[in-house]
Amino acid sequence: MNIKRAILFTPLFPSRFEGMPIGLLKLGTYLNSAEIETNIIDLTSQSANRLPSNDKLNSIIDDELKEIVNPNETFIGISITSPSLLEGLDLANKIREKIKECVIGIGGVHLRYEKNFLNNPMTSSIDFAYHGNALPYEKIFSYLKGNLDPFNIPNFSFKRDGKITYTYDCVIKDDFLLPNFNLLTEPSIYTYGILKARVESRKVTTAQLSTSYGCHHSCRFCTICNSKPPNIQPFNEMISNFEKLKYQGIDFIFFDDPTFTDDEEHTELLLNALTKIKFNWACQTRIDKVNPKLIETMKKAGCQYIYYGIESGDKIIKEFLNKPLENNLIIENIKSTLQNGITPSLSFIFGVPIENESSRINSYELIKEIDKIGIYNNGISPLISPSFYAVYPGSNAEKDLLSSNTNLDYFNSYSREKIWTSFDDGYGAFHYKDEMYAKLVLDEFNDVINKCKYVKAIT
Numbered sequence: 001m002n003i004k005r006a007i008l009f010t011p012l013f014p015s016r017f018e019g020m021p022i023g024l025l026k027l028g029t030y031l032n033s034a035e036i037e038t039n040i041i042d043l044t045s046q047s048a049n050r051l052p053s054n055d056k057l058n059s060i061i062d063d064e065l066k067e068i069v070n071p072n073e074t075f076i077g078i079s080i081t082s083p084s085l086l087e088g089l090d091l092a093n094k095i096r097e098k099i100k101e102c103v104i105g106i107g108g109v110h111l112r113y114e115k116n117f118l119n120n121p122m123t124s125s126i127d128f129a130y131h132g133n134a135l136p137y138e139k140i141f142s143y144l145k146g147n148l149d150p151f152n153i154p155n156f157s158f159k160r161d162g163k164i165t166y167t168y169d170c171v172i173k174d175d176f177l178l179p180n181f182n183l184l185t186e187p188s189i190y191t192y193g194i195l196k197a198r199v200e201s202r203k204v205t206t207a208q209l210s211t212s213y214g215c216h217h218s219c220r221f222c223t224i225c226n227s228k229p230p231n232i233q234p235f236n237e238m239i240s241n242f243e244k245l246k247y248q249g250i251d252f253i254f255f256d257d258p259t260f261t262d263d264e265e266h267t268e269l270l271l272n273a274l275t276k277i278k279f280n281w282a283c284q285t286r287i288d289k290v291n292p293k294l295i296e297t298m299k300k301a302g303c304q305y306i307y308y309g310i311e312s313g314d315k316i317i318k319e320f321l322n323k324p325l326e327n328n329l330i331i332e333n334i335k336s337t338l339q340n341g342i343t344p345s346l347s348f349i350f351g352v353p354i355e356n357e358s359s360r361i362n363s364y365e366l367i368k369e370i371d372k373i374g375i376y377n378n379g380i381s382p383l384i385s386p387s388f389y390a391v392y393p394g395s396n397a398e399k400d401l402l403s404s405n406t407n408l409d410y411f412n413s414y415s416r417e418k419i420w421t422s423f424d425d426g427y428g429a430f431h432y433k434d435e436m437y438a439k440l441v442l443d444e445f446n447d448v449i450n451k452c453k454y455v456k457a458i459t
């Protein structure tokens with residue numbers, strides 16, 4: 001094999017989080033710099049909030065593949081999560097039908113927990129799978145150039161002579177490679193659900209990056225809780241990346257550090273650097289990891305949006321989720337966020353296994369309390385997004401499922417009805433509650449939001 005051209009895809013999938021495909025982007029950045037000409041086709045963000053259509057997929061594939069001159073020198077990479085697995089396989093099959101000789105590889109965060117993936121007959125179009133979190137770029141590159149035996153790539157499974165081999169486990173430290181954002185063909189589609197109003201003005205001037213991976217906390221539904229302690233980017237590297245972005249004309253950064261203000265020392269260094277280099281930026285963090293003084297400092301450093309996972313207004317649900325945030329603290333910090341001219345974007349989880357009418361009402365009451373804060377002179381309102389309790393591979397929620405003798409079946413067509421596209425983590429995931437329940441919650445939620453004066457829903 002001697003790959004000279006790579007096309008990296010995400011599948012057509014109705015995700016509500018319109019963020020950049022960072023894993024693919026980093027792989028593309030590496031391959032491109034190593035002289036494998038690479039394109040990134042991010043169908044997930046192009047199809048956000050819409051159910052996938054076969055006609056659309058066929059025409060996109062035809063368009064993208066018609067430029068391929070040497071199929072046997074072409075690598076097709078597909079990044080999936082467990083909810084988008086079926087759409088990823090569909091994409092792989094359609095590509096294989098059209099170009100038999102290309103190499104097709106698949107990867108994505110949830111494949112870490114499914115080492116037998118290639119043993120399933122539904123994966124027959126795929127040549128190899130990567131089962132790690134961070135990628136060993138150099139090894140993958142050498143393999144694609146025919147210079148490395150795949151037995152030497154960790155967390156890797158491949159087919160050879162009709163046999164499927166899994167190599168060996170190895171924890172690869174997350175890297176902080178600065179992506180080449182120019183590889184994205186449509187930069188204006190990345191709105192993260194919260195930046196829609198800025199789309200026209202952002203274009204190629206937005207970057208998405210992390211300065212840390214992992215989190216100290218262990219919320220029941222979250223897969224990031226397995227990455228402890230968090231891996232933090234060295235300060236000099238961080239500054240150098242910021243300077244490069246500034247030089248490239250980037251003026252807005254979406255930080256996808258799981259908990260931006262988790263580590264006090266890192267937060268202080270980061271905010272000092274951002275104050276000097278001057279970007280506008282958005283981040284996500286826990287609401288109990290900020291306070292009025294810190295929020296004021298964040299604003300001075302350019303912060304425009306903070307995404308807080310509030311999850312619930314109900315004490316018992318919060319304890320179940322292992323995220324016991326006090327309602328008083330939630331209100332105080334949202335107030336402070338608004339006062340400082342920062343948009344608070346808030347997520348509430350419904351469909352928790354022990355949820356009942358009373359616990360839902362407690363969440364709605366908290367939303368009404370947030371609405372009562374009102375708005376300040378800056379006119380900024382809180383945004384709220386409804387999420388649904390989903391079980392993902394590697395989370396403590398999956399351990400609960402296993403203890404009830406139920407396996408998470410990666411190849412199952414979970415929650416494919418349209419109603420689920422109205423919730424974050426709704427479509428394509430295992431839920432304890434059914435479609436009718438989702439409809440009930442959505443009606444109740446919309447009713448509460450429609451009666452609010454200031455709070456707006458993220459649709």
Ligand code: SF4
Pocket residue numbers: 215216217218219222223224225258259286309
């Ligand atoms: S939900 Fe947030 S705070 Fe909780 S474990 Fe995940 S990243 Fe950490």
